[in-house]
Amino acid sequence: MSVTKTLFPLVSVDxxxxxxxxxxxxxxxxxxxxxxxxxxxxxxxGVLKPDLDANLESAARRVLQAKISVDxxxxxxxxxxxxxxxxxxxxxxxxxxxxxxxxxxxxxxxxSKIEEAKWAPAARTGHRLAFDHDRQLDAAxxxxxxxxxxxxxxxHLLPSRFTLTALQHTCELILERRFDKAAFRRRLKxxxxxxxxxxxxxxxxxxxxxLYEARPGFTFARSSS
Amino acid sequence: MSVTKTLFPLVSVDxxxxxxxxxxxxxxxxxxxxxxxxxxxxxxxGVLKPDLDANLESAARRVLQAKISVDxxxxxxxxxxxxxxxxxxxxxxxxxxxxxxxxxxxxxxxxSKIEEAKWAPAARTGHRLAFDHDRQLDAAxxxxxxxxxxxxxxxHLLPSRFTLTALQHTCELILERRFDKAAFRRRLKxxxxxxxxxxxxxxxxxxxxxLYEARPGFTFARSSS
DNA sequence: GCAATAGTGTCTATTAGACAATATGGG
DNA sequence: CCCATATTGTCTAATAGACACTATTGC
Numbered sequence: 001m002s003v004t005k006t007l008f009p010l011v012s013v014d015x016x017x018x019x020x021x022x023x024x025x026x027x028x029x030x031x032x033x034x035x036x037x038x039x040x041x042x043x044x045x046g047v048l049k050p051d052l053d054a055n056l057e058s059a060a061r062r063v064l065q066a067k068i069s070v071d072x073x074x075x076x077x078x079x080x081x082x083x084x085x086x087x088x089x090x091x092x093x094x095x096x097x098x099x100x101x102x103x104x105x106x107x108x109x110x111x112s113k114i115e116e117a118k119w120a121p122a123a124r125t126g127h128r129l130a131f132d133h134d135r136q137l138d139a140a141x142x143x144x145x146x147x148x149x150x151x152x153x154x155x156h157l158l159p160s161r162f163t164l165t166a167l168q169h170t171c172e173l174i175l176e177r178r179f180d181k182a183a184f185r186r187r188l189k190x191x192x193x194x195x196x197x198x199x200x201x202x203x204x205x206x207x208x209x210x211l212y213e214a215r216p217g218f219t220f221a222r223s224s225s
Numbered sequence: 226m227s228v229t230k231t232l233f234p235l236v237s238v239d240x241x242x243x244x245x246x247x248x249x250x251x252x253x254x255x256x257x258x259x260x261x262x263x264x265x266x267x268x269x270x271g272v273l274k275p276d277l278d279a280n281l282e283s284a285a286r287r288v289l290q291a292k293i294s295v296d297x298x299x300x301x302x303x304x305x306x307x308x309x310x311x312x313x314x315x316x317x318x319x320x321x322x323x324x325x326x327x328x329x330x331x332x333x334x335x336x337s338k339i340e341e342a343k344w345a346p347a348a349r350t351g352h353r354l355a356f357d358h359d360r361q362l363d364a365a366x367x368x369x370x371x372x373x374x375x376x377x378x379x380x381h382l383l384p385s386r387f388t389l390t391a392l393q394h395t396c397e398l399i400l401e402r403r404f405d406k407a408a409f410r411r412r413l414k415x416x417x418x419x420x421x422x423x424x425x426x427x428x429x430x431x432x433x434x435x436l437y438e439a440r441p442g443f444t445f446a447r448s449s450s
Numbered sequence: 451g452c453a454a455t456a457g458t459g460t461c462t463a464t465t466a467g468a469c470a471a472t473a474t475g476g477g
Numbered sequence: 478c479c480c481a482t483a484t485t486g487t488c489t490a491a492t493a494g495a496c497a498c499t500a501t502t503g504c
Contacts, residue, residue: 203476209482389456408492
């Protein structure tokens with residue numbers, strides 16, 4: 001093992017990519033094609049390349065592009081995972097991001113994938129993931145839920161135009177909890193995140209439902225500084 | 226410049242150490258003793274040493290110990306700052322933490338310091354800090370304020386025993402906003418974070434004030450996962 | 451008693467949840 | 478008309494802020 005491995009940590013990014021699929025909150029898993037942890041399911045991730053990446057967030061976008069050919073509308077840092085034990089290749093730092101993908105682009109991801117990939121229920125994947133990715137997924141899901149819990153709207157998980165019922169249903173899938181319809185809508189009325197699309201409705205065997213879209217400038221990111 | 230510099234990023238940790246001093250929220254600044262940014266005030270920080278550090282949080286603790294000989298009761302990751310431009314030495318990743326120091330240990334830090342250090346008002350230091358540390362301090366202060374805003378008690382900024390008035394005053398200094406006394410105390414009564422110390426009071430020219438302490442197991446950390 | 455701060459009680463405005471009522475298109 | 482779902486209204490409980498009141502000590 002070279003000297004650099006003990007003096008420089010391995011820096012990588014991992015991404016928990018969330019979307020709504022099969023009426024649940026799903027996370028994208030990829031099957032590892034290399035040692036270590038060959039053939040085990042994992043969050044998409046990759047090693048930072050300073051010559052290619054402007055910063056860690058760019059690295060995360062590059063990884064998603066390389067593994068599953070997808071551009072995501074929202075990407076946010078969660079936290080780091082570090083130490084000598086988490087990866088057998090040596091002392092490593094993984095910077096975890098989560099990303100949101102609109103539900104209407106779920107199929108595109110699977111069909112354009114480069115490596116073997118699949119959607120799994122975010123809360124219970126049914127696999128033991130590679131490395132510390134089970135903990136990472138827990139942390140990413142916790143971060144997403146906290147945001148929605150504090151009333152930030154996960155609009156990036158929806159098509160560009162959506163009904164209030166669809167939005168409520170999305171929040172319910174994330175938090176695994178039902179909301180009261182009247183209270184939910186009352187809150188949205190006083191929010192500046194949404195605007196109705198005049199004259200646009202979804203029709204069915206019932207009263208037409210008004211379509212809404214995100215106000216220009218809407219962002220899921222926290223008002224950090 | 227060696228090849229390693231372009232293949233491996235420089236990984237370092239920076240710490241915004243907060244405390245209450247001179248009746249305000251202070252942050253500890255150290256004067257840089259080396260190039261680059263020689264003699265400029267900065268957040269204490271240092272390069273990760275995989276042979277010494279179990280993980281990034283340990284690295285942050287080691288840096289505080291080395292620069293100002295202090296052990297902090299609370300340390301929490303904020304986010305990363307990364308890219309080729311933030312440090313003239315090359316592509317770098319800085320992992321930012323904030324730390325809380327009890328007010329009764331403020332003097333000890335300054336007197337035991339190894340490098341030149343001082344406390345400055347956290348919200349307006351009065352300096353342009355080295356590298357991107359102005360942005361880092363903004364982010365750390367934002368993270369601390371969000372926590373207090375969502376009703377987490379910054380008990381690590383107080384002595385082990387304190388009055389409710391002192392606790393309220395600390396919160397007010399952090400958020401730069403006054404609270405209503407009755408509402409503040411009502412909230413604390415239903416919280417499980419505090420317990421009265423039976424028979425312990427602070428006496429003065431007024432009615433004695435009950436002393437409180439943190440319940441065993443209290444933590445300022447977020448219930449992440 | 452007086453000053454000073456500790457600690458409590460009360461009123462009101464706001465908000466969330468429960469639940470019911472009304473609206474409107476397709477068949 | 479009937480069904481299904483959209484959308485709105487009402488009642489109530491919980492909570493936060495404003496403000497005032499009472500309590501207890503040193504002097």
